[in-house]
Amino acid sequence: MSILPYLETFSAVIEHGSFTAAAQALGISKPVVSKQVSALEQHLGVQLLQRTTRRLHLTQAGEMFASYSKRIMTEAYEAEQSVLPLQSEPQGRLRISAPESMAISLLSDVLPMFQRKYPKLELDISITGRFVDLVEEGIDLAIRVGTLEDSSLIARKLMPCRFHLCASTAYLDVHGRPIHPGDLVKHNCLIYSQGQHPNNWLFLDSEGKEFHVKVSGNLFSDTGHLLMNAALNNLGVFMAPTYMVKQALAEGQLESILDEFTPSGVGLYAVYPHTKLVSKKVRAFVDFLADTLHQ
Template sequence: MAKTDDLILFAQVVEQGSFSKVAELNSLTNSVVSKRIARLEADLGVQLLYRTTRKLTVSEAGKVLYQGAKNVKQAAVEAIDAVYGYGESVTGHVKMSVPTISGDLLLADAVAEFCSMHPGLTVDMSLENLFVDLVEDGYDLVIRTGYLEDSSLIARHILDSQWVICAAPAYIASVGKPMTPEDLVTHNCLQYAYQTTGASEWEFKGDSGNYIVKVAGNFSTDNAAALRKAALGGYGLAYVPRCLVYQDFLKGDLIDVFPKRVGKKLGIYAVYPFTRQPPRKIRLLIEHIRERYLAMRECF
């Protein structure tokens, strides 16, 4: 069985590209680092690194192992820092950006609570859906949904946000309930303009994978709250994140038209600029936000 500390050491070797750098980071000798990597290779029965006098090359098996090893390393860092954080003051300023739906739903309260827990900390939180330029605009932390393309940023997955199609009982009573996704082409579909896949392309689960139904309607907006109000007013069907309308479902003000059939699900991520070690206040804030999301996971 591979030892956890050897996995962490292996992740460091891949990231640093050098035994000597890792030895220096951990106050070890080169020979100790080499022996521990050799022990890991022996335990797993595969060669992880090809070593020459000039460079280290990661094998295919090593690349696969690194994906898990770096998670072990990150989890260890976060666990230790979380404990340290209880005994240390968290001070300074954090500039962050969050999406409007999550900001209204839980992040404003969660971040304000974090500030009250750490009196020496101030936070400037913007609510916006556009993906800001973290480095150019000076953001320390961004909460975002969707795929992250910029490799110069670090993204920590928090949870996934399921989308739903909903309508008010008055709308269903007036024009009937669509029985299949294909029925939507005859309905008034209220469209959320803030979508990377297109406001009129609604995704569903099928027997052979997800597929798209093209819809149309007389109302479109880039504001989620406005879309929810239009749906509550009985003016059509809306395709939105479940967290936006979860309480409306519980009260019966909106109906989940296609439960478990909607295919769209987006990851929610905490994103910050790439550094070898992000500030403790950022790591603690991310963990606090993550706990608040997970406490409300049934909404998502």
């Protein structure tokens, strides 16, 4: 028995959460879906799904098998798309993960241009500051600030970027300008809660060695622009990437402080899973973003 025809059905059940939804997505009947999943389980000699009246649950064997079947179906789709004539124009759904600050500061202007160029692509943008598991959550690519730590991912640098420690002139006039990161313990720090270590801010000494300063303050948020608004209203000090504060710095609304201690060797990256064939839609978006941001 070749299980390849059954993998698509099983993967559709996992993706859509029910036999009924999978049947609708595949254009077949619910009994056929149920029969194919049962046949797959019988062939493998293990139970993949626990069925209840309300929902389906993967067994331990099902979770293991699902990870492989998803990978196989993805590669089969990419292989098919790589040779189809309609691959000359990217299409389908493109799932993107991006931080809120990036979405507001850069993507809001870039996306309309991209959609006009590729009208057959359907964009699904997930706004979050956490480091999502791209493979586990079915995300095609993520946009991140920093450096690549996961060697299973491909990272393409879109533009140089750094972090700035910022506050308003009025706040600094009242509370003083810190001359060393250690002075931040005396300041009200506005903290981005989705950072890997929200309270521990990273700095570099004169020899380039890393050190952290534990900060505190009266405002935590997973929304960078809320923190920036608080800083603009003279409420404290916050750390943000260049693209987010560039205009406020240029207009004198904020001051960048302790620049000699803040890391500068970071960048804005497009990150996507390593596969033998990078899909046309991912390549089109990454290329467009790199060209647009470079300009």
